[in-house]
Amino acid sequence: MANIILTFAEIRAGALRRPSLEAVSEARRLADGASGRVVSVLVGDANETAVKTLGSHGADKVIRFGAADLASYSSESYARAVAKAVASEAASAVLIAYTAMGKDLAPRVAFLTGGGLVSDCSSFEQTDGRLVAKRAQYSGKMISTFAWTTRLQIATLRPNVFALGAPLADRACEVVPAEIDGAARARVREFRAKEGGKKELAEAQVIVSGGRGLKAAEHYKLVEDLGNALGAALGASRAIVDDGWVSHSFQVGQTGKTVSPTLYIACGISGAIQHLAGMSSSRVIVAINKDPEAPIFKIANYGIVGDLFEILPALTAEATRHLASRR
Amino acid sequence: MKIIVCVKVVPDTASRLKVAADGKQIVETDLTWIISPYDEIAIEEGLKLREKHAGEVILLSVGPERVVAGLRNGLAMGADAAHQIWDPAFESLDAAGRATVLAAAIRHLGGADLVLCGHQGAGEDDAQTAGLLAGALDLPSVSMAIKLDVEGTAVVVEREVEGGIEVWDATLPAVITTQKGLNTPRYAGLKGIMAAKKKPMGVMDAAALGLSADALRARTERRSMAPPADRPPVQLIQGDPKAQAKELIRLLHEEAKVI
Numbered sequence: 379m380a381n382i383i384l385t386f387a388e389i390r391a392g393a394l395r396r397p398s399l400e401a402v403s404e405a406r407r408l409a410d411g412a413s414g415r416v417v418s419v420l421v422g423d424a425n426e427t428a429v430k431t432l433g434s435h436g437a438d439k440v441i442r443f444g445a446a447d448l449a450s451y452s453s454e455s456y457a458r459a460v461a462k463a464v465a466s467e468a469a470s471a472v473l474i475a476y477t478a479m480g481k482d483l484a485p486r487v488a489f490l491t492g493g494g495l496v497s498d499c500s501s502f503e504q505t506d507g508r509l510v511a512k513r514a515q516y517s518g519k520m521i522s523t524f525a526w527t528t529r530l531q532i533a534t535l536r537p538n539v540f541a542l543g544a545p546l547a548d549r550a551c552e553v554v555p556a557e558i559d560g561a562a563r564a565r566v567r568e569f570r571a572k573e574g575g576k577k578e579l580a581e582a583q584v585i586v587s588g589g590r591g592l593k594a595a596e597h598y599k600l601v602e603d604l605g606n607a608l609g610a611a612l613g614a615s616r617a618i619v620d621d622g623w624v625s626h627s628f629q630v631g632q633t634g635k636t637v638s639p640t641l642y643i644a645c646g647i648s649g650a651i652q653h654l655a656g657m658s659s660s661r662v663i664v665a666i667n668k669d670p671e672a673p674i675f676k677i678a679n680y681g682i683v684g685d686l687f688e689i690l691p692a693l694t695a696e697a698t699r700h701l702a703s704r705r
Numbered sequence: 706m707k708i709i710v711c712v713k714v715v716p717d718t719a720s721r722l723k724v725a726a727d728g729k730q731i732v733e734t735d736l737t738w739i740i741s742p743y744d745e746i747a748i749e750e751g752l753k754l755r756e757k758h759a760g761e762v763i764l765l766s767v768g769p770e771r772v773v774a775g776l777r778n779g780l781a782m783g784a785d786a787a788h789q790i791w792d793p794a795f796e797s798l799d800a801a802g803r804a805t806v807l808a809a810a811i812r813h814l815g816g817a818d819l820v821l822c823g824h825q826g827a828g829e830d831d832a833q834t835a836g837l838l839a840g841a842l843d844l845p846s847v848s849m850a851i852k853l854d855v856e857g858t859a860v861v862v863e864r865e866v867e868g869g870i871e872v873w874d875a876t877l878p879a880v881i882t883t884q885k886g887l888n889t890p891r892y893a894g895l896k897g898i899m900a901a902k903k904k905p906m907g908v909m910d911a912a913a914l915g916l917s918a919d920a921l922r923a924r925t926e927r928r929s930m931a932p933p934a935d936r937p938p939v940q941l942i943q944g945d946p947k948a949q950a951k952e953l954i955r956l957l958h959e960e961a962k963v964i
């Protein structure tokens with residue numbers, strides 16, 4: 379039987395979200411390795427670009443569920459849509475991005491389909507269409523490999539880890555409408571967007587984070603300035619979240635966000651195990667700290683031992699100059 | 706209002722962990738075990754709802770002897786009753802199995818108006834038991850609440866998602882999971898600890914819940930576990946701040962190729 383890999387396409391404000399595109403790209407790679415097909419499930423109001431992008435990144439087919447009561451997200455109705463597609467396609471795997479929505483949706487899909495679910499995967503290997511996944515556990519202190527005992531293999535994928543495939547504009551992709559009962563006893567009523575322009579931590583390529591070494595709330599501006607110069611998202615240690623300098627949405631770590639950017643710059647952060655839990659899978663880590671013994675240097679690729687009040691302005695100026703010269 | 710809180714007892718998150726001889730799990734001896742931080746938030750939320758709407762808060766934990774201390778701690782915070790759910794048949798449950806067991810236990814207790822869980826159990830970080838449980842109980846669910854208001858059977862939940870806040874409408878009974886920011890869990894005072902000793906602690910096993918081995922078969926299996934590969938040693942950049950800044954930007958651009 380052909381291997382059918384299903385992906386869930388997450389839509390916000392009509393647009394396809396990047397982590398879902400990463401999932402399609404990975405599905406395509408897995409399908410190519412097992413002469414399989416990729417089918418993406420799209421629920422709710424998506425724009426035409428979203429549909430096209432799924433196709434150009436590897437979907438052979440897009441199943442589009444579009445009833446009026448599917449406009450706002452609900453775990454119940456969306457899971458019903460994915461489960462229906464699993465059944466109609468006889469899918470062998472379902473890949474869902476490990477976003478707020480995917481995290482909420484995947485367990486309900488697992489319930490409806492009876493398939494096993496492995497959360498927060500960061501790579502897959504495949505033998506005859508059977509997957510083995512790697513994922514971090516125990517706050518990144520352990521890396522585990524998991525296999526499925528059920529035929530259906532459901533996985534959520536850590537954002538920012540799986541590479542986007544190169545788009546092929548003229549790939550053939552069939553779009554099929556589908557229907558589902560959209561009734562739900564819990565659903566989104568309203569979405570309140572964050573203040574303009576703030577970059578999303580979990581999906582950022584570059585993150586600049588600040589900690590208690592900044593000494594006072596008003597000095598977080600040093601982190602903001604460097605972040606703006608680099609086009610980065612901004613993060614924080616729990617210490618300064620607890621002190622109310624920035625909101626919890628900035629917190630990186632075990633009880634905050636887990637991030638995997640290509641570049642993470644930690645400024646005045648000691649590197650407590652709970653902070654490392656959220657960022658140790660970053661590709662390149664830079665630490666700026668006046669204490670040469672700070673644990674953050676144990677996982678950093680590059681380090682500057684010194685006073686952040688001198689270094690951050692110099693770095694912001696240098697970063698601005700560098701990026702301007704490349705424009 | 707009858708509130709059931711599902712409590713996972715996990716290794717203290719600051720623990721040093723070792724891989725067991727089978728290469729598939731951590732060594733569980735000599736660890737300090739705590740209530741998973743998000744479940745502490747769930748207990749606190751249950752207590753706050755009870756203070757506002759009256760009712761009872763019942764704790765459930767699936768696990769061996771070590772979960773009893775965690776449950777006692779939850780009782781000391783102020784919960785009314787607790788149940789340890791354990792059977793040798795539960796030894797190697799995955800999240801789906803835990804959800805099946807918890808669903809059976811909740812039915813056994815006559816259901817609940819509200820089931821509170823953490824959004825993920827610290828450690829294994831499966832983040833799926835609650836969603837599976839909601840499915841098994843055929844209840845609506847909202848995950849990662851940072852604000853929760855109950856009025857009659859209407860529930861309004863806020864949760865943080867990428868780019869903003871979602872406001873959800875739900876109806877009771879429901880399963881709701883907690884995220885940091887929802888509340889600050891209270892400490893169990895001495896009075897609470899004394900009172901907890903007299904509170905009821907039940908035990909349930911597979912037979913009491915009518916669970917067969919077949920219903921508990923694991924859907925996923927961990928094949929191996931190891932600490933992550935060491936990162937290369939840090940490259941320290943010397944010089945005055947200006948020179949350091951310049952060199953760092955050069956390295957990030959030319960060597961690491963990340964900017």
Ligand SMILES: Cc1cc2nc3c(=O)[nH]c(=O)nc-3n(C[C@H](O)[C@H](O)[C@H](O)COP(=O)(O)OP(=O)(O)OC[C@H]3O[C@@H](n4cnc5c(N)ncnc54)[C@H](O)[C@@H]3O)c2cc1C
Nearest residue numbers: 589590591615616617631632633634646648653668669686
């Ligand atoms: C259950 C639990 C969960 C937790 N979850 C999280 C979490 O999700 N995220 C998180 O971050 N923490 C978390 N923590 C807290 C964590 O243990 C640490 O307390 C916290 O990360 C410390 O924050 P910090 O590094 O900003 O502060 P500190 O540890 O105080 O470090 C400040 C650093 O700044 C340096 N510094 C001071 N002045 C300067 C200067 N002028 N120039 C340069 N460097 C300077 C110091 O050398 C020091 O290393 C958790 C703790 C627990 C118990």
Ligand SMILES: Nc1ncnc2c1ncn2[C@@H]1O[C@H](COP(=O)(O)O)[C@@H](O)[C@H]1O
Nearest residue numbers: 711712767822823825826831832833834
């Ligand atoms: N063994 C358990 N006993 C009771 N509740 C549990 C257990 N495992 C998980 N839960 C609940 O499910 C939530 C999510 O856990 P998990 O899916 O294991 O990450 C936890 O925060 C608990 O509320």
